[in-house]
Amino acid sequence: MNEPLTSHFYNSLHEIQSIDFVLNELHLYLDTHPADASALAQFEQFLRRRHALVEPFEKKYGPLIAGTTDTTTRTSWPWAEGPWPWQV
Secondary structure (H helix, E strand, C coil): CCCCCCHHHHHHHHHHHHHHHHHHHHHHHHHHCCCCHHHHHHHHHHHHHHHHHHHHHHHHHCCCCCCCCCCCCCCCCHHHCCCCHHHC
């Protein structure tokens, strides 16, 4: 990552982390209520929203999770390029 972290970075990261929290809670709920159609629909809705946010975020700032980035077209390890999780 070559540019300084901006408010856009932090706002986007906060939104992704908020969605991750909701997905985790829904996952736990669905473990005990697997036939709840409303919860399943909510899970799918938030999962789609997460994917829509993560793709442009990772293209601009680098991967959020090590090992989730396609390295076939890269010549370096992308995880080491961005800020470390404890740096944000």
